[in-house]
Amino acid sequence: MKFTYSTGQRPLDGYTIKRGVGKGGFGEVYFALSDGGKEVALKLIRGQADIELRGIRQCLNLKHPNLVALYDVKNDVHAEPWVVMEYVSGETLNTILNRHPRGLPQELIQQWFPALCRAVGYLHDHGIVHRDLKPGNIFLESGLLKVGDYGLSKSMSSSHRSAQTQSVGTVHYMAPEVASGNYNKSVDVYALGIILYEMLTGAPPFDGESAQEVMMKHLMALPDLTKVPSAFKPLLAKALAKDPNHRHAGAGELVKEVEAIYTNVAEALPAVPMQKQRPVGVAKEVPVLPRSNTPQPSVPIAMPVAAAAPADPAASDPLTAVPAMSFRDQVGELTSAMAKSALFAGITTTLWAALRLTDNTWGDVGMLFFLTLAICWAILIPTKFWAALKEDEWKRRLILTGCGALIGLLALWLEGWTPSVPGISEGGFSSLPQTSLGLAAGAGFVSYFGLTFGLLRWWKTTNRRRSSWFSFFPVIATGFWALVLLILYPNPEKPYGAAALVMSSMILQWVSPWQAPPPALPRRVRMRRA
Numbered sequence: 412m413k414f415t416y417s418t419g420q421r422p423l424d425g426y427t428i429k430r431g432v433g434k435g436g437f438g439e440v441y442f443a444l445s446d447g448g449k450e451v452a453l454k455l456i457r458g459q460a461d462i463e464l465r466g467i468r469q470c471l472n473l474k475h476p477n478l479v480a481l482y483d484v485k486n487d488v489h490a491e492p493w494v495v496m497e498y499v500s501g502e503t504l505n506t507i508l509n510r511h512p513r514g515l516p517q518e519l520i521q522q523w524f525p526a527l528c529r530a531v532g533y534l535h536d537h538g539i540v541h542r543d544l545k546p547g548n549i550f551l552e553s554g555l556l557k558v559g560d561y562g563l564s565k566s567m568s569s570s571h572r573s574a575q576t577q578s579v580g581t582v583h584y585m586a587p588e589v590a591s592g593n594y595n596k597s598v599d600v601y602a603l604g605i606i607l608y609e610m611l612t613g614a615p616p617f618d619g620e621s622a623q624e625v626m627m628k629h630l631m632a633l634p635d636l637t638k639v640p641s642a643f644k645p646l647l648a649k650a651l652a653k654d655p656n657h658r659h660a661g662a663g664e665l666v667k668e669v670e671a672i673y674t675n676v677a678e679a680l681p682a683v684p685m686q687k688q689r690p691v692g693v694a695k696e697v698p699v700l701p702r703s704n705t706p707q708p709s710v711p712i713a714m715p716v717a718a719a720a721p722a723d724p725a726a727s728d729p730l731t732a733v734p735a736m737s738f739r740d741q742v743g744e745l746t747s748a749m750a751k752s753a754l755f756a757g758i759t760t761t762l763w764a765a766l767r768l769t770d771n772t773w774g775d776v777g778m779l780f781f782l783t784l785a786i787c788w789a790i791l792i793p794t795k796f797w798a799a800l801k802e803d804e805w806k807r808r809l810i811l812t813g814c815g816a817l818i819g820l821l822a823l824w825l826e827g828w829t830p831s832v833p834g835i836s837e838g839g840f841s842s843l844p845q846t847s848l849g850l851a852a853g854a855g856f857v858s859y860f861g862l863t864f865g866l867l868r869w870w871k872t873t874n875r876r877r878s879s880w881f882s883f884f885p886v887i888a889t890g891f892w893a894l895v896l897l898i899l900y901p902n903p904e905k906p907y908g909a910a911a912l913v914m915s916s917m918i919l920q921w922v923s924p925w926q927a928p929p930p931a932l933p934r935r936v937r938m939r940r941a
Contacts, residue, residue, distance in 0.1 A: 414439055415455065422487045426453060426495070437463055442498060450498040451482065455491060467494055473537060477530035479550065479559035499559065501552030504606075508546055512613045520610045521673050526556040528603060528666035535596045535661050544602035545584045546609065582622040583615045587630045587653050596662075597655035603665055604650025604658075612638045616651065637740075642672045744924060745795045748873075751922040752787040756780055759914045778825045779907050785821055786860075786915040787922075789814040794870040808865045815864025819857035822908055826852075856908075859899040863892055863912055872916060873923040880925040881917075889916040 414431035416439075421427050426443045433440035438457040445451060456463045464484065471481050480497040487493060504523070507515070515523075527549060534541055541558070548560040586601035588594045609615045616634035619625040634651050636644045646668050652658050659665045760780040793810055871877060872885050893909035900908055 414441070416441065422455075423453065423485050423493055423495075426451065428453065450500075452496045452498045454494040454496060456494065457491075463494075464492055469539060470534075473533070473539075475530055475533045477526045477556055477558060478533065479557045496559075497557075499550040499552050499557055501550050501557075503547050504549040504551065504556075505546035507551065508609060508613065514613045515610045520607075522554075523551070523556045524607055524610060524669055525666045527558065527606070528662040528669070530556070530558040531599050531603060532662035532666065535599070535663075540594075540596050541599050541602075542589075543581065543584075544599055544606065545581045546606065547581075549606075582625045582629075583617065585626065585629060586655070588655055590626060590630070594655065597658050600650055600658045600662065600665060601655075603662060604647055607643070607650070607669070608634065608639060608647055611640065611643060646672065741795060745791060748791050748795070748922040748924075749788055752791065752918050753784055755918040755921055756784040756787065756914070759783065759918065763910060763914070775907070779911055782818075782822055782825060782907060782911040783914050783918070785818055786911055787918050789818055789864075790869045790915070790919060791873060791922075794873045797870055804868070807868075807870055811869055812861045812865035815860040815862070816857045818864070819860035820853070822860065823853050823856040826856075855899050859896055859908060862896055862899070863889070866892055869919070872919045875924045877920075877925065881920045885920070886913060886916045889913050 414434065416422055416428050416431070418428060418430055425446050427446075428441045428443045430442050431439060432442050432452070439455045441453045441455070443451055443453045467481060467484060471484070474480070479499060482495040482497070485493050485495060507519075531541060531544065543560055544558075548558065550557045550559055584602040584605045586594060586598040589598055605615055617625050617628035617632060619628060630653070634647065636647055639647060646665075650658055650665060659668070757780060760776060760783060763779065764776045790811070793807075793814065797807065867885075867889060890909070890913045893906075893912045897906060897909060900906060
C-alpha cells in the first residue's frame with residue numbers, strides 16, 4: 412500500500428509521521444508523534460472533504476470513554492485538511508471476529524456490546540447519527556471498546572436528502588431505508604442488530620456475491636434467527652425489522668434489553684470464565700484482515716497489534732457461544748450419528764471377533780454388535796439434546812443410570828432369558844434363545860450397566876466442544892469401571908458387556924461432531940515508540 416507521505420515527514424507543523432496505517436476512499440491515515448511525544452492518528456482527507464469535515468466539526472467536542480477522541484482539524488501548506496485524532500493501539504472487532512468464525516464468547520459480548528450501545532447512544536443524545544457502524548470501525552484497546560470513524564456522522568436536523576447520503580455505510584450493515592435516503596438514528600439501531608448477530612454467530616445475517624445482492628436481501632429477506640441463542644431471537648427480530656418504526660427507539664432501549672437477557676436469562680447461555688491477564692511481552696505487527704470483498708468507503712484507523720503469545724490450552728475459550736441449532740437440525744445430526752454408529756459397531760465387532768484367540772459363534776458376535784449399538788444409541792439420544800442446556804450433572808447421571816438399566820434388560824434378553832407370561836406357553840418363545848438365567852442375573856445386568864452409565868460422564872464424549880476429536884482418556888476410564896464392576900456381571904467368563912462399553916466409548920467420539928476451540932485472544936500492548 413503506497414502512501415503520500417513517508418516516515419519522518421512533517422506535513423503538519425508539530426507532528427512527525429512514523430508510518431501509514433490505512434487508506435480508503437476518503438483519504439489516508441498515519442500514525443504520528445507530536446513534538447511533545449504524544450501518539451496521534453493523522454487523517455488526510457481527500458475527495459469529498461466538505462462532507463467529511465462537516466461531520467467531524469459536529470463531533471470535535473464530544474467526549475465519551477467509548478468514542479475515539481477527535482482533537483483538531485488543521486490544514487497543511489497545500490491547503491489539504493487533516494484531522495488529528497486519538498491513536499488506538501489495539502485491534503478491530505473485525506479482526507477478533509475473524510478468529511471466532513462461530514461467534515464470540517458470551518463474556519466478551521456481555522462486556523463489549525453494551526459499551527458499543529452506550530457510545531452510539533451518546534452520539535444520538537447529541538443529535539448525531541453514526542451511519543457507518545461496522546466491526547472495522549470498532550476498536551479494542553486493553554479490553555476497552557472504542558467507536559471510531561464517526562466523522563461521517565450526520566446531524567439529525569440536516570436534510571434527509573443531502574449529498575451526504577451518497578456512498579455512506581457498508582452494505583453488510585446498511586439499513587434498508589438508506590437506499591431511499593430517508594432515515595434517522597434507526598439506521599444505527601439496525602447496524603447494532605447486525606453487529607450483535609455477527610458477534611453471536613460469527614457472520615452477518617445477509618451475504619452475497621455483490622453489494623447489490625446483499626442490499627436486496629436487506630430489503631426483502633428475513634434474517635435466519637435459528638442460528639442465535641433463543642434468548643436473543645425476539646430482540647434481533649425487532650432490531651432487524653424492515654420498518655424503522657418497528658425497531659427499538661434507540662441504542663439505549665437496545666442495551667437495556669441485552670442487559671436484561673444476561674441478568675434474567677443467564678441460565679440459557681453458556682457460562683464462560685473470564686480469561687486471566689497474561690504478562691506483557693514483545694509486540695509484533697500483524698495485518699488487519701478484511702471480512703469481505705466489498706469496497707469500504709471509509710478509512711479505518713486500526714493500528715498494528717501485538718501478536719499472540721503461545722496459547723495456554725487451559726486459557727483458551729472453551730465455551731465460545733455456539734449458534735443455537737433448530738430442533739430439525741438436532742434430529743438430523745442425531746440420526747446421522749446413529750447411522751454412523753451402526754457402521755462403526757459392525758467394524759469394531761468384526762475386529763474384536765477376528766482378534767479373539769478362542770472360537771466365536773455367530774450368536775456371540777451378533778450379541779456384541781447389538782449390545783454395542785444399543786449402548787451408543789442410549790447415550791446419543793439424550794446427550795444430543797443436552798448440548799444447549801445448562802449443565803446439571805446429577806440430573807444427567809440419573810437419566811443415564813435409567814438408560815443403563817434398560818440396556819441391562821436388553822443384555823439379559825440377549826443372553827437368553829425369556830419372560831414368563833401367564834397364558835402363553837413356552838412354545839411361544841421357542842424361537843428365542845433359552846437359558847436358566849433368573850432374577851439374580853437380571854439384577855446383576857441392570858446394576859452393572861446402570862452403574863457404568865451413571866458413574867461416567869458420557870455426555871463429555873459427545874460434546875462438540877470437547878478438547879479433541881478423539882481422546883483415549885474416556886476409553887481408559889470406561890475400561891477401568893467396566894472391569895471393576897465385573898463382580899456384578901452375571902456371566903464374567905464372557906464379558907461382552909465390558910467389551911461393548913469400551914467400544915462404545917470410542918464409537919461415540921468418532922460419530923459425534925467436533926468443533927475445534929478458537930485460539931486464545933492475543934495480548935494487547937502499547938507499541939514501542941519508533
